Amino acid sequence: MKFLAGLAALASVAVAAVVPESHDLSIVEREASPATADAACKNGPLTRACWSSGFSIATDFDQKHPTTGKTVSYNLAITNGTCNPDGGADRICFLINGQYPGPLIEANWGDTVTVTVTNNLQSNGTAMHFHGVRQLGSCGADGVNGVTQCPIAPGQSYTYSFIASQFGTSWYHSHFSNQYGDGVVGPMVFHGPASANYDIDLGTYSLSDWYYATAYQVAARTLNNLQSKNGPPAADNILINGTNKNAQGGGKYNYVSVTKGKKYLLRLINMSVDNYIKVSLDNHPLQVISSDYVPTKPFSAQWLTIGIGQRYDVVINANQTAANYWFRAEVNTACQSSNGWYGRAVWSYNGVATADPVSSSFPAISDCTEPTNINPYWVQPVPSGNFPQMAQTLNVNLTGAQVVPGGDVVVVWALNQTTLNVNWSNPTMSYLFNQDTNYPSNLGLIDTVAEGGWNYWLIQQSSGLPPIPHPIHLHGHDFFVLGQGTTTFTGSETLNWSNPPRRDTATVYGGGWLAIAFRSDNPGAWLMHCHIAWHISEGLGMQFLEQPDKITMPEKTAYNNLCSSWNSYQSGMYWQKDDSGL
Ligand SMILES: *[C@@H]1O[C@H](CO)[C@@H](O)[C@H](O)[C@H]1NC(C)=O
Numbered sequence: 314m315k316f317l318a319g320l321a322a323l324a325s326v327a328v329a330a331v332v333p334e335s336h337d338l339s340i341v342e343r344e345a346s347p348a349t350a351d352a353a354c355k356n357g358p359l360t361r362a363c364w365s366s367g368f369s370i371a372t373d374f375d376q377k378h379p380t381t382g383k384t385v386s387y388n389l390a391i392t393n394g395t396c397n398p399d400g401g402a403d404r405i406c407f408l409i410n411g412q413y414p415g416p417l418i419e420a421n422w423g424d425t426v427t428v429t430v431t432n433n434l435q436s437n438g439t440a441m442h443f444h445g446v447r448q449l450g451s452c453g454a455d456g457v458n459g460v461t462q463c464p465i466a467p468g469q470s471y472t473y474s475f476i477a478s479q480f481g482t483s484w485y486h487s488h489f490s491n492q493y494g495d496g497v498v499g500p501m502v503f504h505g506p507a508s509a510n511y512d513i514d515l516g517t518y519s520l521s522d523w524y525y526a527t528a529y530q531v532a533a534r535t536l537n538n539l540q541s542k543n544g545p546p547a548a549d550n551i552l553i554n555g556t557n558k559n560a561q562g563g564g565k566y567n568y569v570s571v572t573k574g575k576k577y578l579l580r581l582i583n584m585s586v587d588n589y590i591k592v593s594l595d596n597h598p599l600q601v602i603s604s605d606y607v608p609t610k611p612f613s614a615q616w617l618t619i620g621i622g623q624r625y626d627v628v629i630n631a632n633q634t635a636a637n638y639w640f641r642a643e644v645n646t647a648c649q650s651s652n653g654w655y656g657r658a659v660w661s662y663n664g665v666a667t668a669d670p671v672s673s674s675f676p677a678i679s680d681c682t683e684p685t686n687i688n689p690y691w692v693q694p695v696p697s698g699n700f701p702q703m704a705q706t707l708n709v710n711l712t713g714a715q716v717v718p719g720g721d722v723v724v725v726w727a728l729n730q731t732t733l734n735v736n737w738s739n740p741t742m743s744y745l746f747n748q749d750t751n752y753p754s755n756l757g758l759i760d761t762v763a764e765g766g767w768n769y770w771l772i773q774q775s776s777g778l779p780p781i782p783h784p785i786h787l788h789g790h791d792f793f794v795l796g797q798g799t800t801t802f803t804g805s806e807t808l809n810w811s812n813p814p815r816r817d818t819a820t821v822y823g824g825g826w827l828a829i830a831f832r833s834d835n836p837g838a839w840l841m842h843c844h845i846a847w848h849i850s851e852g853l854g855m856q857f858l859e860q861p862d863k864i865t866m867p868e869k870t871a872y873n874n875l876c877s878s879w880n881s882y883q884s885g886m887y888w889q890k891d892d893s894g895l
């Protein structure tokens with residue numbers, strides 16, 4: 314039944330979608346038939362909807378994906394070095410294979426990806442999370458220390474293996490306390506079809522806030538700010554693709570050169586730890602074709618606010634007067650902006666001397682909301698009903714409790730008054746191996762509904778909190794965003810059931826609510842957390858335990874070896890765990 318319904322939808326969606334903005338119609342007619350996803354339909358500048366035999370932009374990738382039989386392998390070695398990405402003073406920063414941000418992980422849709430992570434830091438554990446990867450049947454490769462594995466001790470390695478069952482843009486990052494803020498991050502691309510045509514793939518474009526102090530120092534200050542009610546310190550700069558000029562004029566911009574008449578794919582990734590920014594390219598609207606790992610029907614935006622962990626693939630039409638244009642990443646004054654710095658990059662048309670642009674920006678936007686016109690390309694309705702009756706509630710709240718016993722009185726975020734605090738040496742996965750269901754409450758475990766059923770959740774900010782938006786990220790699933798609002802949910806709001814946005818990260822607005830749904834279809838232990846690094850560090854997260862008896866467990870010897878090397882390191886470790894561990 315499901316299969317037949319899927320086929321029918323595939324046909325109707327695909328036919329409507331192939332409206333290539335082409336110059337040479339004969340090529341289009343010959344090549345573009347993603348409705349049948351035939352082998353003759355080759356992915357090319359005028360046929361981006363096509364992919365390979367049986368697979369196209371109109372494939373329901375939750376149900377099926379290509380199996381290429383190909384494995385792509387990466388080695389990521391983390392070292393403790395220095396960097397100055399905006400030309401400021403050198404600071405301590407963690408490098409991956411000697412660089413910040415880390416190298417690109419690249420694969421094709423349906424490839425198997427293996428990544429061996431070696432921890433060459435002297436005095437930190439690590440664990441690598443592949444953000445947004447569904448990890449279908451490979452929960453053990455999710456890279457969350459204290460949930461799916463013990464941390465990788467200094468001097469040790471661990472190999473992750475998973476299938477690229479989706480395509481698009483994402484990033485990988487450490488999940489060991491605030492470590493990613495000090496450099497353990499990098500971009501990740503799985504090539505696949507697209508819902509609009511483009512000539513050239515410009516690759517990833519990361520946006521990150523940058524601090525001259527280390528993430529551990531900033532987090533410590535943030536953790537101790539409860540009495541003063543001060544927020545976290547302001548970022549010192551914003552990096553675009555890992556670079557920018559600084560306040561004193563040092564450093565360098567990122568430069569992009571384009572050819573008039575061509576269309577460019579740009580893969581935007583927000584790799585920040587905090588802060589409220591929006592991006593725009595002067596004179597060039599961004600045609601959004603994908604949000605996180607979910608292709609959307611194309612829509613146009615002049616400014617895009619991209620929450621931490623979110624990604625947008627956009628197509629840019631270089632059809633303006635040949636000149637230099639600013640790409641802007643700016644503090645969004647409509648949100649809780651915390652600094653006056655801005656990110657800039659220079660986009661130049663070929664044939665024009667590169668110089669600082671004199672272009673003016675699109676009109677400023679007056680809110681900090683996510684786009685509401687995200688329509689996933691593959692249409693999936695959610696079984697509707699009386700949401701307040703179907704849903705369970707998670708309140709986002711601030712408590713004065715201590716995340717680690719014996720620590721200072723710190724700022725602690727809580728979902729339903731439970732602050733997440735994982736035990737690095739006793740991950741959820743160890744409980745599963747030992748068939749021990751005696752989970753401590755600070756693991757924040759909540760059971761999902763039975764396999765095949767739908768989970769409905771309302772995430773509500775408690776009253777009296779500072780009006781800070783939180784980017785909520787779920788592992789192991791794309792959730793359906795049924796609705797978002799900026800006040801207290803009353804139950805009478807209109808929700809989107811027919812084809813809601815699907816993604817792995819969505820914002821619960823300051824003082825507001827976020828209504829989500831997801832189907833139990835991927836047994837595992839899946840973290841859901843705020844992606845502001847300081848907030849998950851302060852405990853704003855929980856875990857969904859989904860069908861524990863059906864989880865494909867990681868290979869036991871490698872798993873146990875990791876834990877025993879961690880335990881022996883931990884018994885003499887100099888720095889103590891002083892936060893949630895995530
Ligand atoms: C990195 O090196 C600095 C000194 O250069 C040291 O203080 C710090 O503990 C090291 N960090 C890690 C995680 O190895």
Ligand SMILES: *[C@@H]1O[C@H](CO)[C@@H](O)[C@H](O)[C@H]1NC(C)=O
Pocket residue numbers: 436437438529888889890891
């Ligand atoms: C990790 O290393 C940083 C220094 O680079 C240190 O401040 C922090 O306390 C360390 N954390 C743990 C748990 O090892």
Ligand SMILES: *[C@@H]1O[C@H](CO)[C@@H](O)[C@H](O)[C@H]1NC(C)=O
Pocket residue numbers: 417515516517518519554567568569
């Ligand atoms: C951003 O940096 C990555 C890695 O260096 C590079 O592959 C990519 O082309 C850059 N993107 C743009 C648009 O400059």
Ligand SMILES: *[C@@H]1O[C@H](CO)[C@@H](O)[C@H](O)[C@H]1NC(C)=O
Pocket residue numbers: 520583585587588589590591592617618619620621622642645648783784
């Ligand atoms: C990055 O994420 C933060 C937190 O969600 C958000 O406030 C900010 O606007 C994002 N940055 C960009 C460049 O969109």
Ligand SMILES: *[C@@H]1O[C@H](CO)[C@@H](O)[C@H](O)[C@H]1NC(C)=O
Pocket residue numbers: 598630632633
């Ligand atoms: C340039 O491209 C944009 C986006 O595709 C389009 O909306 C606009 O009409 C085009 N402008 C010109 C002058 O062709």
Ligand SMILES: *[C@@H]1O[C@H](CO)[C@@H](O)[C@H](O)[C@H]1NC(C)=O
Pocket residue numbers: 705706707708729759
């Ligand atoms: C969270 O707290 C709210 C309000 O007290 C309650 O209605 C809800 O059931 C709780 N949710 C869970 C998962 O315990």
Ligand SMILES: *[C@@H]1O[C@H](CO)[C@@H](O)[C@H](O)[C@H]1NC(C)=O
Pocket residue numbers: 708710711712713729730775
């Ligand atoms: C939020 O936390 C405060 C302080 O701990 C508590 O008094 C209040 O009941 C909490 N609100 C909810 C909705 O849990």
Ligand SMILES: *[C@@H]1O[C@H](CO)[C@@H](O)[C@H](O)[C@H]1NC(C)=O
Pocket residue numbers: 736737738739
């Ligand atoms: C973490 O787990 C280990 C191993 O089971 C246990 O010995 C230790 O007491 C736990 N730590 C905390 C803080 O609960």
Ligand SMILES: *[C@@H]1O[C@H](CO)[C@@H](O)[C@H](O)[C@H]1NC(C)=O
Pocket residue numbers: 685686687795796797806807808809
């Ligand atoms: C539902 O989706 C429509 C259009 O996609 C959007 O305008 C509306 O704001 C959404 N409703 C909610 C409650 O988010």
Ligand SMILES: [Cu+2]
Pocket residue numbers: 782783784843844845848849853
């Ligand atoms: Cu948050």
